[in-house]
Amino acid sequence: MTVIASSTAGAPGLPIWRQNLRVFCANKSALFASAVVVLFVAMAIIAPIIAPHDPNDTDLFRRLQPPVWKEGGDWAYILGCDALGRDILSRLIYGSRISIFIGAAVVLFATVIGILAGLAAGYLRGWVDVVISRIVDILLGFPYLIFAIGLMAMMGPGLVNIVLALVYKEWVIPCRVVRGETLAAREQEYVEAARAVGASSGHIMLREILPNILSAVTVISTVRMANVIIMEASLSFLGLGVQPPTASWGEMVAGGREFIMEAWWVSTFPGLAILALVLAINVASQGLRDAFDPRFAE
Amino acid sequence: MNPAKFFQRLLQLAPVLLGVSFIAFMMLAMTPGDPVALIIGEHAATPEQIETLRRDLGLNQPLLQRFASFLADAVTGNFGTSFYHRRPVAEVIGERLPATIELSLVALIVALVTSIPLGVLAAIRKNTIFDRIATLFSLVGVSMPGFWLGILLIMIFAVNLQLFPVAGRIGFSHEVDPITGFMLIDTLLHRNFAAFGETLRYIALPAVTLGLPMAAILMRVTRTSMLEVLQQDYVTFANAKGLKPRRIFFRHALKNALIPTVSVAAIETGSLLGGNMIVETIFGWPGLGRLVVESIFVRNYPLVQAAVLLYAVTYVLLNFIADILYTLLNPRVKL
Numbered sequence: 001m002t003v004i005a006s007s008t009a010g011a012p013g014l015p016i017w018r019q020n021l022r023v024f025c026a027n028k029s030a031l032f033a034s035a036v037v038v039l040f041v042a043m044a045i046i047a048p049i050i051a052p053h054d055p056n057d058t059d060l061f062r063r064l065q066p067p068v069w070k071e072g073g074d075w076a077y078i079l080g081c082d083a084l085g086r087d088i089l090s091r092l093i094y095g096s097r098i099s100i101f102i103g104a105a106v107v108l109f110a111t112v113i114g115i116l117a118g119l120a121a122g123y124l125r126g127w128v129d130v131v132i133s134r135i136v137d138i139l140l141g142f143p144y145l146i147f148a149i150g151l152m153a154m155m156g157p158g159l160v161n162i163v164l165a166l167v168y169k170e171w172v173i174p175c176r177v178v179r180g181e182t183l184a185a186r187e188q189e190y191v192e193a194a195r196a197v198g199a200s201s202g203h204i205m206l207r208e209i210l211p212n213i214l215s216a217v218t219v220i221s222t223v224r225m226a227n228v229i230i231m232e233a234s235l236s237f238l239g240l241g242v243q244p245p246t247a248s249w250g251e252m253v254a255g256g257r258e259f260i261m262e263a264w265w266v267s268t269f270p271g272l273a274i275l276a277l278v279l280a281i282n283v284a285s286q287g288l289r290d291a292f293d294p295r296f297a298e
Numbered sequence: 299m300n301p302a303k304f305f306q307r308l309l310q311l312a313p314v315l316l317g318v319s320f321i322a323f324m325m326l327a328m329t330p331g332d333p334v335a336l337i338i339g340e341h342a343a344t345p346e347q348i349e350t351l352r353r354d355l356g357l358n359q360p361l362l363q364r365f366a367s368f369l370a371d372a373v374t375g376n377f378g379t380s381f382y383h384r385r386p387v388a389e390v391i392g393e394r395l396p397a398t399i400e401l402s403l404v405a406l407i408v409a410l411v412t413s414i415p416l417g418v419l420a421a422i423r424k425n426t427i428f429d430r431i432a433t434l435f436s437l438v439g440v441s442m443p444g445f446w447l448g449i450l451l452i453m454i455f456a457v458n459l460q461l462f463p464v465a466g467r468i469g470f471s472h473e474v475d476p477i478t479g480f481m482l483i484d485t486l487l488h489r490n491f492a493a494f495g496e497t498l499r500y501i502a503l504p505a506v507t508l509g510l511p512m513a514a515i516l517m518r519v520t521r522t523s524m525l526e527v528l529q530q531d532y533v534t535f536a537n538a539k540g541l542k543p544r545r546i547f548f549r550h551a552l553k554n555a556l557i558p559t560v561s562v563a564a565i566e567t568g569s570l571l572g573g574n575m576i577v578e579t580i581f582g583w584p585g586l587g588r589l590v591v592e593s594i595f596v597r598n599y600p601l602v603q604a605a606v607l608l609y610a611v612t613y614v615l616l617n618f619i620a621d622i623l624y625t626l627l628n629p630r631v632k633l
Binding site: 134135137138139141142143146150151153155226230233237238239240250253254256260261267268271274275278279282 | 313314315317318320321322325326328329437438440441442443444445446449450452453457568569571572573575576579580590591594595599602603606609610613614617
């Protein structure tokens with residue numbers, strides 16, 4: 001197995017991945033953004049421990065209660081309450097589980113499918129490539145949100161259906177990248193050498209080519225996660241995502257729409273949460289790309 | 299451009315359009331539940347009536363045959379009957395389409411007008427505070443969910459500052475008889491300038507909501523491509539010849555730097571279609587996007603299917619136009 005050379009300037013003598021890691025760690029904004037992402041993930045995991053209240057606990061006496069710093073606010077409900085008197089902070093904390101779970105699940109499944117399809121298309125060529133490439137072209141013919149909305153409209157809302165609807169479209173992105181990389185790798189000496197010693201196609205694809213293109217795929221996957229999170233939030237906003245009373249950020253923004261005249265906080269905080277997480281993922285993935293896949297660096 | 303190559307590229311569209319139509323067809327065919335039961339609704343029907351309806355809808359035919367009829371009907375603009383409106387789907391969509399096209403075009407203008415100057419300035423003043431702010435704007439723009447941006451704009455500009463209306467396309471005080479269906483054009487054709495101004499006020503917030511994320515992407519593309527062009531030999535040569543910076547900039551650099559922007563703009567216009575559903579829902583804009591979202595909740599599937607197909611075909615064609623534009627503007631690229 002050969003490791004692709006990186007043009008990244010780093011300490012000579014160190015393995016490439018450690019040189020790349022050094023470059024990444026030198027990028028302060030990417031490091032900070034990664035810390036923010038880790039915080040969000042931690043928040044999602046320990047949500048039951050840190051959420052001050054049950055996210056679905058309603059109390060109409062607290063209906064649209066303002067945040068603590070406004071008149072009528074209460075320290076027990078720091079970010080205020082929604083129209084059903086539910087604690088916004090607790091719902092935000094629980095809502096992070098949906099965004100992060102869906103983002104991670106979709107990207108994971110899509111990447112695995114995309115890698116397998118891309119390797120097969122790029123390495124085996126012939127009719128396999130024609131079929132896979134045509135499917136990719138057709139799926140790229142749909143605007144993302146419209147494809148997802150169409151599928152969700154037909155399949156009905158729900159957590160599993162969202163993951164499916166997004167995976168059906170998402171896998172084409174890693175597939176295209178992997179196909180392109182595999183086409184290039186196929187002509188490299190190390191692949192020819194493996195072929196010469198009689199290695200099977202499966203062995204060459206998974207053990208020789210895959211390790212060399214994994215960094216490019218990983219970078220793409222992190223970038224895509226931000227997009228998937230926005231998609232999930234958009235579907236939930238339209239009422240096609242996770243169904244109430246389960247807290248999801250998109251649904252929380254939608255729930256506050258009717259009350260923007262009197263209670264801005266109901267929509268504002270979940271929107272800020274989406275912005276913060278997606279921004280952090282974008283900045284971190286930009287740093288990853290610059291460090292691990294410098295061909296695409298600006 | 300070589301016409302033979304152009305037609306070859308055009309022919310390559312056929313399998314994609316066919317595949318896109320098949321997926322749109324399958325979306326409805328795979329829907330759980332019986333379409334007949336959906337049409338009959340709560341009305342009592344005899345088994346014979348149900349069987350007749352099933353035959354009329356072609357549901358007893360094999361799947362591929364149904365797809366062939368669907369395709370033949372779609373080509374002639376026949377998408378069946380909207381269950382909810384009890385009228386042909388094509389007619390209902392046709393009524394809503396101008397509002398959506400108008401909003402998309404204004405959003406596109408907003409995106410181009412903000413992104414190009416910002417991108418160019420950010421490139422010229424690379425690594426200055428202006429560049430940093432513009433880059434931050436671009437990063438926030440792509441990270442911000444469109445639906446939240448819309449709500450924020452309503453809160454700030456409609457509710458608090460009361461500069462723009464919250465929702466709708468035109469106020470009740472203005473009656474404008476439709477000519478083209480595009481309100482901005484119709485008001486001008488009627489020489490009703492007060493109504494034109496009013497229409498502009500109504501379209502401003504939805505167009506900004508729809509256009510800003512696109513502006514963020516275009517700004518980045520313009521900045522990168524301008525930076526590349528400014529490092530080219532012919533710009534250095536023009537500088538060495540002593541040409542005025544303004545002349546170098548407008549005559550030499552800008553024209554080439556905008557090539558990627560134009561083709562990305564054509565592709566991104568396709569993404570506006572998806573954004574439309576969200577923006578029209580937030581701003582009560584009477585376009586196709588809102589109609590689709592409403593149709594989903596009343597299970598008006600034929601309309602949803604027709605709209606998905608219409609959006610996808612438009613998207614494929616926009617991508618094709620982007621390709622052609624890129625080739626036409628950049629003679630070094632061979633199609």
